[in-house]
Amino acid sequence: xxxxxxxxxxxxxxxxxxxxxxxxxxxxxxxxxxxxxxxxxxxxxxxxxxxxxxxxxxxxxxxxxxxxxxxxxxxxxxxxxxxxxxxxxxxxxxxxxxxxxxxxxxxxxxxxxxxxxxxxxxxxxxxxxxxxxxxxxxxxxxxxxxxxxxxxxxxxxxxxxxxxxxxxxxxxxxxxxxxxxxxxxxxxxxxxxxxxxxxxxxxxxxxxxxxxxxxxxxxxxxxxxxxxxxxxxxxxxxxxxxxxxxxxxxxxxxxxxxxxxxxxxxxxxxxxxxxxxxxxxxxxxxxxxxxxxxxxxxxxxxxxxxxxxxxxxxxxxxxxxxxxxxxxxxxxxxxxxxxxxxxxxxxxxxxxxxxxxxxxxxxxxx
Ligand SMILES: NC(=O)c1ccc[n+]([C@@H]2O[C@H](COP(=O)([O-])OP(=O)(O)OC[C@H]3O[C@@H](n4cnc5c(N)ncnc54)[C@H](O)[C@@H]3O)[C@@H](O)[C@H]2O)c1
Numbered sequence: 348x349x350x351x352x353x354x355x356x357x358x359x360x361x362x363x364x365x366x367x368x369x370x371x372x373x374x375x376x377x378x379x380x381x382x383x384x385x386x387x388x389x390x391x392x393x394x395x396x397x398x399x400x401x402x403x404x405x406x407x408x409x410x411x412x413x414x415x416x417x418x419x420x421x422x423x424x425x426x427x428x429x430x431x432x433x434x435x436x437x438x439x440x441x442x443x444x445x446x447x448x449x450x451x452x453x454x455x456x457x458x459x460x461x462x463x464x465x466x467x468x469x470x471x472x473x474x475x476x477x478x479x480x481x482x483x484x485x486x487x488x489x490x491x492x493x494x495x496x497x498x499x500x501x502x503x504x505x506x507x508x509x510x511x512x513x514x515x516x517x518x519x520x521x522x523x524x525x526x527x528x529x530x531x532x533x534x535x536x537x538x539x540x541x542x543x544x545x546x547x548x549x550x551x552x553x554x555x556x557x558x559x560x561x562x563x564x565x566x567x568x569x570x571x572x573x574x575x576x577x578x579x580x581x582x583x584x585x586x587x588x589x590x591x592x593x594x595x596x597x598x599x600x601x602x603x604x605x606x607x608x609x610x611x612x613x614x615x616x617x618x619x620x621x622x623x624x625x626x627x628x629x630x631x632x633x634x635x636x637x638x639x640x641x642x643x644x645x646x647x648x649x650x651x652x653x654x655x656x657x658x659x660x661x662x663x664x665x666x667x668x669x670x671x672x673x674x675x676x677x678x679x680x681x682x683x684x685x686x687x688x689x690x691x692x693x694x695x696x697x698x699x700x701x702x703x704x705x706x707x708x709x710x711x712x713x
Pocket of ligand 1: 418419420436437438441468469471472494495496497498501502503504505506507517534535536537538539542545546618
């Protein structure tokens with residue numbers, strides 16, 4: 348990777364350009380700039396990028412806190428003083444307790460606003476490390492080496508950081524953009540097959556947000572296409588006022604399933620699997636509301652099934668438990684709100700009738 352000295356470093360100034368680095372074409376297949384003024388950053392997609400992370404670390408960084416997990420075998424050589432913090436696996440670790448622990452460790456290292464948090468991992472690591480970076484000293488820089496497909500096509504892009512609380516998923520967090528994202532496709536080689544499938548759950552979502560024919564592209568192009576779409580939504584609506592909420596297609600039910608799954612071990616669903624079921628549910632609901640026809644519902648089934656992802660609930664779940672959880676969704680505002688398909692694309696739909704939501708949930712159990 349090479350630095351471009353024409354770009355003026357600095358993320359705190361109001362009008363300065365973002366610090367930008369170039370990866371030589373031999374090292375990356377694509378660079379997508381998430382264009383957010385002085386909070387802009389590059390997302391690189393390619394093989395073996397992690398080994399070259401030092402090239403994207405800003406010159407003035409004095410210390411690095413690496414946040415990762417033990418089972419992720421990616422430990423790039425860092426010449427800057429650093430410490431490695433392994434967080435536990437799973438949604439339970441995405442908690443305020445972990446944030447407190449990480450921030451204490453950052454303080455013990457003497458980290459300041461010039462330093463960097465480096466997240467190496469999937470969405471759990473990037474959401475948690477990102478929120479710790481957003482909170483410590485009211486915000487220090489962080490970069491991400493995204494090591495799961497789900498993180499590469501979604502979680503690592505867009506600066507949504509946060510943790511779960513017992514009342515719901517991702518209920519506490521901050522918008523805090525990373526300084527760089529490396530989508531290292533080599534990392535995916537060690538990813539368990541079920542985790543790869545989960546990434547495809549988020550990829551399936553993009554099929555309804557403008558990415559046609561993903562399944563016919565090489566993996567690198569698929570990741571790039573998803574990043575490019577996500578970047579456009581983030582640029583149009585960084586803080587999820589309206590348009591960015593469309594990226595939550597399939598997520599109202601998915602988050603409810605995950606929240607119920609916290610308490611009910613019978614519901615063993617990972618995020619991407621929950622999204623896949625959520626996409627089917629959203630299609631069934633949209634059809635009942637007269638927004639789409641059966642052909643479009645069939646298309647949802649085709650896309651989700653083409654990845655081998657689930658299309659129905661794995662065990663019967665009391666609809667009221669899911670509905671209670673849906674009311675806690677951040678899009679809810681006291682009524683049931685969904686992102687739903689229509690003949691002109693997906694839209695946020697508020698005030699969906701609770702009885703109908705319940706009825707369609709029972710269709711999903713069959
Ligand atoms: N911030 C956002 O915009 C956003 C978007 C979508 C999802 N998310 C969040 O992302 C999380 C899910 O992320 P995920 O699916 O990446 O799960 P994850 O982070 O739990 O990773 C899945 C598993 O794979 C392991 N792993 C990661 N990289 C590996 C590698 N290269 N080789 C071997 N093992 C590896 C992890 O240790 C973990 O066990 C959820 O909490 C979800 O809410 C956030």
